[in-house]
Amino acid sequence: MAIIQLKNIDFAYRKNEPVLKDVNLNVPEGSIYGFLGPNGAGKSTTLRLILALMKPKAGTISLFGEDINSTYPSYLKRVGSLIESASLYGHLSATDNLKIAAKYFNTAQQQIPLILEKVKLSHVGKKKTKNFSTGMKQRLGLAMSLLHDPKLLILDEPTNGLDPNGIIELRQILKALNEDGKTILLSSHILSEVEKIVDHLGIINNGAIVFEGSLETLQELRGKNIEVKIKVSDVEKAIQVLGDYKLKNIEDKSFMMALSDSSLLPEIAKKLVANNIDIYELSPQSNDLENIFLNVTQNS
Numbered sequence: 001m002a003i004i005q006l007k008n009i010d011f012a013y014r015k016n017e018p019v020l021k022d023v024n025l026n027v028p029e030g031s032i033y034g035f036l037g038p039n040g041a042g043k044s045t046t047l048r049l050i051l052a053l054m055k056p057k058a059g060t061i062s063l064f065g066e067d068i069n070s071t072y073p074s075y076l077k078r079v080g081s082l083i084e085s086a087s088l089y090g091h092l093s094a095t096d097n098l099k100i101a102a103k104y105f106n107t108a109q110q111q112i113p114l115i116l117e118k119v120k121l122s123h124v125g126k127k128k129t130k131n132f133s134t135g136m137k138q139r140l141g142l143a144m145s146l147l148h149d150p151k152l153l154i155l156d157e158p159t160n161g162l163d164p165n166g167i168i169e170l171r172q173i174l175k176a177l178n179e180d181g182k183t184i185l186l187s188s189h190i191l192s193e194v195e196k197i198v199d200h201l202g203i204i205n206n207g208a209i210v211f212e213g214s215l216e217t218l219q220e221l222r223g224k225n226i227e228v229k230i231k232v233s234d235v236e237k238a239i240q241v242l243g244d245y246k247l248k249n250i251e252d253k254s255f256m257m258a259l260s261d262s263s264l265l266p267e268i269a270k271k272l273v274a275n276n277i278d279i280y281e282l283s284p285q286s287n288d289l290e291n292i293f294l295n296v297t298q299n300s
Contacts, residue, residue, distance in 0.1 A: 001065065003029040003152055003183045004050060009059035011045060019045050020207045023059070027185050027200070032178050034198035034215075035187040042207045043187040044083070047156050050185075051081055063152070080150035082158060086141025090130030094121055094140050097129055098147065105148040112147075119143045119173055135166025139173065146177075153177065155186040159193055171197050228257045228265065231281035232272060241275045242268065254281070 004027035011020040020042050027033045037043050048054050050061060052072050061068050063075050088097055098112045116122045119139040124132070129140060138158060145153060158174075159167045167190075174197060178184055188194050194201070201218055203211040211218065231254040232238045239247060242257070245268070249256040257268070262284060272279055 001029045002026040002062075003064060004033075004185060005062040006046070006050075007060045007062075009046075009049065009061065010057045011042075011049060011054070012057055018207055020049075020056070023204070023207070023209055025202050025209065025212065027183065029183055030178075030181070031200045032174065032184045032186070032198045034194040034201045035185060035204065036189065036191060036194060036201060037187075037204035038189060041204045043204060044156055046204070047081075047083060047154055047185070047187060050154060051076070051079070051083070053083075077148060078151045079154060080145030080148070080152070081154040081156075082138070082141045082145050083154075083156045085160075086137055086144060088129045088132075088137060088140065091128060093126045093128055094132075094143075095125045097140065098143060101144045102147050107148050115143045115146050118146065118176070120169060133166070134161040135163065135169065138162065138166070138170065142170075142173065151182060153182055153184045153186075155184065157187055157189070159188060159190055167193055226259050226262055227285045228259060228268070229281060229283050229285060230255055230257060230268075230272075230279070233278035233280070237275065238272060238277050241271050241277065256285075 004025065006023055006025040009020050009023040009025075010018065012018045023042070023046065025035075025046070035043055035046070045054070049056055050063070050068075052068055063071070064078060066075070068075055089100070092100075094116065095112060098115065099109050102109045102112065113122065113125070116125050119142050121136065121139055121143065124136065129137065132140065138161075142153075142155070142158070145155075155174075159170060162170065171193065174184055174186070186194075186198075195215070199215050201211065201213065201215060202209055230238070233253075235250065235253060235255060238255070239250070246258045247255050248258070259265070259268075265282065265284070269279060269282060
């Protein structure tokens, strides 16, 4: 079941300047869903629409199987969110900030120590938040979103401004929350991090969805549109033999080759060997999620 479903969403801040164009999105229940795209692609706008902070020009948004227009604002009781950065009282401790937030949510304050433990802030519960690092502030913001025990978490660029240790800590926390049964939708442009945590993805570019599916489906693209570095004994002869292929970065002993599929590599090697060309190196270049992302968005 899709815990979030967007159908044919259009949105514009100004007339004739569309921000979102016919956006369709399906976030499976129990997933960690990565919502990817360049800055300005429409990620934050989409999340704000889901949270009813703005209204779409056209289309429907459903959460938990129901149209949000018919369940607003009650559905928000099942949603936790962190959009941009957390709003904190710097002169108060982490615990006191959570006590104030608990009053907003009308939830019991007794669970605050447990939530601080979940986000790995138990040791600084009494520390004033003005002395927190960026990573600690983000985790405290996450703690606030967990006070009412939501089924769904919506996080907008949660790793922004974090150092490598902060990113690793946040990733561990999100994985643990997902294992506890929470569905997580997070937007990001830090693609290497998203790949380590998500199981489903949507890619948005220029306000339109250009890919949606499982991480496994996207990773199948790793073997396609690859580049291969080849070092040989005779470059000029190799160019003649491989005339049907696209070659570039030709040097004295090496060149790069673009292939539509990695399965073509054995054929390349056989052609070279059959023409008495020695192969010193034949190495596919890394086709990580970032390169796949660029291929998808540049073709959209």
